[in-house]
Amino acid sequence: MISFDEAVATVREAATSLGAERVPLREAHRRVLADAVVARVSAPPADVSAMDGYAVRDADLQSLPARLPIAGESFAGQGFKGQLPPAQCVRIFTGAAVPAGADRVVVQEVVRREGDEAIFSEMPGAGRHIRRAGSDFRRGETLLDVGVLLRPGALVTAAGADVAELTVWRRPRVAILGTGDELVEPGTACEREGCIPESVSFGVAALAAEVGAEVVETLRLPDDLSRMRSAAARSLDGADVVVVTGGASVGERDFAKTMWDALGLELLFSKVAIKPGKPVWLGRVNDKLVIGLPGNPTSALVTSRLLMVPLLHGLAGRSPSDALVWKRLPLAAPLGPTGSRETFSRAFVEAGKVRLFDHQDSSSQKVLAAATLLVRRPPGEEPVPAGALLEVLDF
Template sequence: MITFDEACRRIAGIARPLGMETVPLEMAWNRVLATPVVAAHMAPCAAVSAMDGYAVRDADIRAGTNRLRVVGEAFAGPGGHDRPLEPGECVRIFTGARLPLGADRVLIQENVQAVAGEVCFEGSPGGARHVRAAGSDFAPGDVLLEAGTPLSPQALVTAAAADCGTLQVFRRPRVAILSTGDELVSPGHAAELRGAVPESVSFGVCALVRAWGGEVVGRRRLGDDLAALRSAARAALDEADVVVTTGGASVGERDHSKTMFTPFGMTCVFEKVAIKPGKPVWVGKVGDRIVVGLPGNPSAAMVTARLVLAPLLAGLSGRSPASALAWRTATLGAGLGDGCDRETFLRARTGPEGVRSLGSQDSSAQRGLAATELLIRRPAHATALDAGAAVDILAF
């Protein structure tokens, strides 16, 4: 059995990007850039107005002129005013419109009066010229987004501004999920069968896979028949980069999550981790495929998926595996008792006075998962802590 930190190191060692592909800009959200985004043009492409108002010559203003003739209009896009401004002239201009030649200041419309083809103003217009200089945002050849950048909504705006219609991104890991257990049935049918349990874990794992950059290519619910499990394992290995099993990770007679992969030459990356919940979690490799075995208990499965599967998917999709384990310090809003002989991850949420552990920490509990916002990390053999103490937390 290895420590959690050692498990993280081993995950980082196998979580390498899977290759690149080109996707349309509109399909690039939540992907990771494989190559930089470089500006193809200058922005703005010319000096433009930052406000609605009147484009003027600053020389006229400094000479004390307070009445100017309006000789045209300028709109954003092709509707500009192409004739250079002469002394004493101005142009009605709108935000984003190109300044006429000779204009180098915009008087905002709230500060002038327009009467009979002229504008009048009093006093000094102040220091702000309300002009966006050509190239003031970026120039051709500027790197606007580095390789490895996660494509957030904000980053997509920047990529589009660079005039990129497609982006080179890292390929998303394909993930197949196999839920095992004779007792499991599809949600909506458990009440019809004695001893049946709704299969719930795969739905949470699917969502977590998508959140961390993966693509779910298969989800199957299976009984505990070893021959059928091995057939499903073979099919999953053929279609996916990562196969996730839930259940069957312990040492019972029907716990086949590892043996179902034995015929395919699986080697173990690790078999158990000294954590609570989730000690039975394991990771293996079949060629270039990765297999992750999660416990069957729902809370244990989701905690270990967050701690093990999320950094694996992050690394495979082009992020740093460590980016999925961004621990930070928070203040306890209520005390904690002594820890146990394993490193423990408590399901918790934020309260008015700090973070609080949820009442039930049972590995099979499911009701409290909906309220879980974060995990509190406690070392093995931790001593009791009072409210106000500092703890390490991770967004769940």
């Protein structure tokens, strides 16, 4: 049995990116760049107006009021042709190209129009209301570096650079195999004596999707070693990571590891000294990874958050460390001592302080709906008073 930090180090070493691929911009959300984005255009491509108003020369406003004929109009995408004639102005709209020769845009609110003439009665302020060509970025400039997670703002930047496709790290493909004779599809347990709804896979799949993985299969398996071995072999064909839930203890029907024996499972670790979740394990079959989670819902979701999520981060081209950003918050009420294992308790924030749920059983499900934090405490820690700062992780 290894420590939590040792398990994280093993995950970090195993979590190497899966290779790059080109995808359309519209399919790149939450992907990670494998190649930098370089601008193919400048933005703006020309001097453009920042306001609706009139493009003028400063020299034509030296004597006020000034009455200037309107030489034409400039719209975004359809600018005024030619140079601004002397002693005239051009009606211009936001985003439109500023005519050559114009020094500024006077906002329409301070201009009076009479027919084909514009009357300027007051001296414009210091603002010229012109966005200069390339003031945002220039053609050939690197706008997004390798490793950037493509969130909505980054997608706007990439599109503005006139890029239609992006080179990104491939998304990890995840198969989830839930084991246990007692598990049935939610909605049917009330009709079958001795059965319970299979709930763990829904949380595990959601966590995987949140970090950009693609869940390619979710399968419930009875505690039948022959069927489990067949399912294990098939799952490797389409997945980079196989998540096995349940069957990780030492009972007569706990086959979570045994089902992989014929496929050459190499265990990277088999137990971790944490509470809840001690039976969690990680292994490798050729170039595929297999992570085993406890069957109890809280244990499964906690170990998914602590170990599966960093693993998927690394496979998707992100740093596994980005998944484990700890912060320190004050404790709302005193806590008793911890036992022999590092403890991760479910908690929430109340009035800026951390409050643990009274119910911390590894099989609980109701608490999971309200828990927003995991509180980390070392093994053998003495009682902690209210107000003490504790390490917490978003959950």
